[in-house]
Amino acid sequence: MSFDDSDSARQRPIEGASIGWQVHELLRRKGALEQFRVQLKAWRATDERQQAVLDAWEHWRHEYLTDEILGDGRMQDASAGPPGDGWTFERYYWREDARMPAPAKKIEEMKVGMWEEQVDGRGRFRFDVAAWCPSHLASESAPPVHSLFSFCDCSEYYDPEADPDRPLSTEEKYVVCALFHDVFCPGVEKINPWRECAADDVPGLVAATQYWALCDRVKQLHEADRPVVEAFLADVTADIDGHVQTDEAAIDAPALHATASTQMWMSAKRAVDAANRLTRVNKEWSSFWRSFCTKHHVNSRPARKKDGTEATGRRDVELVSLILAIYDNFDDVDKRVQEHCERKAAFLERLRAENGWTLDDIQGFRESSD
Numbered sequence: 001m002s003f004d005d006s007d008s009a010r011q012r013p014i015e016g017a018s019i020g021w022q023v024h025e026l027l028r029r030k031g032a033l034e035q036f037r038v039q040l041k042a043w044r045a046t047d048e049r050q051q052a053v054l055d056a057w058e059h060w061r062h063e064y065l066t067d068e069i070l071g072d073g074r075m076q077d078a079s080a081g082p083p084g085d086g087w088t089f090e091r092y093y094w095r096e097d098a099r100m101p102a103p104a105k106k107i108e109e110m111k112v113g114m115w116e117e118q119v120d121g122r123g124r125f126r127f128d129v130a131a132w133c134p135s136h137l138a139s140e141s142a143p144p145v146h147s148l149f150s151f152c153d154c155s156e157y158y159d160p161e162a163d164p165d166r167p168l169s170t171e172e173k174y175v176v177c178a179l180f181h182d183v184f185c186p187g188v189e190k191i192n193p194w195r196e197c198a199a200d201d202v203p204g205l206v207a208a209t210q211y212w213a214l215c216d217r218v219k220q221l222h223e224a225d226r227p228v229v230e231a232f233l234a235d236v237t238a239d240i241d242g243h244v245q246t247d248e249a250a251i252d253a254p255a256l257h258a259t260a261s262t263q264m265w266m267s268a269k270r271a272v273d274a275a276n277r278l279t280r281v282n283k284e285w286s287s288f289w290r291s292f293c294t295k296h297h298v299n300s301r302p303a304r305k306k307d308g309t310e311a312t313g314r315r316d317v318e319l320v321s322l323i324l325a326i327y328d329n330f331d332d333v334d335k336r337v338q339e340h341c342e343r344k345a346a347f348l349e350r351l352r353a354e355n356g357w358t359l360d361d362i363q364g365f366r367e368s369s370d
Contacts, residue, residue, distance in 0.1 A: 014221040019229055020184030023177045026233075027191070031352075032240050034359045037193040038345045039174035044207045045342040046171065050145045061137045065092050065129065076131045086135030091128055148172055148214055170239060173232040179211075179218045180229065264319040267303060271317035278350050279326060279333050280343075292332060293317060296325040320365050323351065327362055 027033050074080055078089045135141060146169075168176070178191040192211055197204035221229070266274075272285045283289055293300060299321040303314035326333055330344045351357050 012223045013219070014223050014225055014229075016180050016184040016218065016221070019177075019226075019233060020180040020182075022233060023181040024185050024188060026177075026237055026240065027181070029240060031358045031360070033189075033191065034348070035240055036174055036178055036191045038349055039171045040178060040191070040193055040211075041342050041345040043169075043171040043175050044210075046169070047145070047147075047210075048203075050143065053143045054145050057137075057143050061092075061133075064137055065131060065133070076129065078130070078132075080132075082132055084134070086138075087132050088135070088138045088140075089130065089132050090139060091130045092133075146172075148175060168232065170235070173235050174239075175214070176218075176229060176232050177236050179214055183215050183218050265301070265316045266319055268300070268315050268317050271319055271322055274319060275322060275326065278323075278354065279347055281334055292329075293322065293325070295332070296329055298322050298325045323357070324362065324365055 027036070068075075075083070082088070133139075148168075181188075182190045182192055192208070194204050194208035194211060197208050199205075268285050268289075272283075272289045275289060276282050281288075292298070299318035300315045303311040303316045305311050326347070327344075330347070334343055348359060
């Protein structure tokens with residue numbers, strides 16, 4: 001990949017409007033906006049998973065160093081040598097609130113550095129200790145958290161072809177393109193899927209904060225970064241073209257693609273199987289879906305036998321009506337609030353893959369039923 005490596009390109013702010021409006025033109029394609037938002041939510045879900053793994057590892061490391069190492073003076077003696085293969089001698093820092101975790105004398109015996117600092121008017125103690133650490137808990141073994149902030153800070157040195165250990169994922173490329181659109185294209189609908197988060201939607205507010213922080217970082221890019229960003233846009237365009245072709249193929253398959261005029265009545269069992277498959281909640285008709293359908297006025301009717309007579313105790317459910325109810329009341333389907341946005345996005349993606357229905361189709365169904 002070639003770069004404009006001149007000093008002027010490194011110093012000149014990137015003219016992001018040209019890239020942003022190319023992204024805006026891409027959004028005119030069917031399903032492109034929804035695909036962007038699905039990918040952005042997938043990016044956040046990946047980031048949260050990586051951070052959760054890192055948090056668990058740091059907790060494990062902290063417990064090991066504070067509970068085991070600090071009680072054994074030999075583990076703090078660099079001259080004693082490593083206890084086993086792969087052990088490293090390194091310094092570890094941590095903080096505690098005003099209540100001290102151990103008496104001062106004990107801390108002194110354990111050769112732990114300690115000093116007090118004031119944070120927002122509250123006493124806080126900082127500690128550091130040097131000790132032998134096993135390889136799986138050494139700092140270099142920390143689980144990675146891939147951050148787009150590093151790309152925005154050092155992008156002129158980023159070459160995906162020369163950095164096989166850290167190429168940006170497809171979802172991250174979508175994020176970069178979305179940032180250029182939302183920053184450099186005023187007066188148009190933003191891609192940002194977290195722009196209208198409720199005050200009690202903590203994960204959504206965290207995602208919105210991170211996204212807008214990245215928006216600020218994008219403004220710091222330089223013209224030397226343009227080839228990289230344009231390459232990302234080309235990859236995103238190709239990915240969207242692939243989804244459009246999939247959508248068109250689904251439309252050509254009437255057995256899979258329902259139009260607004262197609263009611264698609266099916267037995268309650270088949271409807272529940274479809275709902276469980278699309279939402280991944282695995283609830284039963286008798287214990288959950290029956291009350292859900294009643295509560296949200298899902299169209300249903302008595303089932304019929306082959307001879308046309310009513311089948312006692314059995315009902316048919318209109319699939320389109322059930323899908324609309326699930327989409328509008330996803331909180332009732334899945335109570336895992338922290339994963340709500342990502343799970344709803346995954347539900348839409350599975351619906352598109354299985355039935356060929358996009359978000360536009362759902363809106364069309366709703367308008368036809370009104």
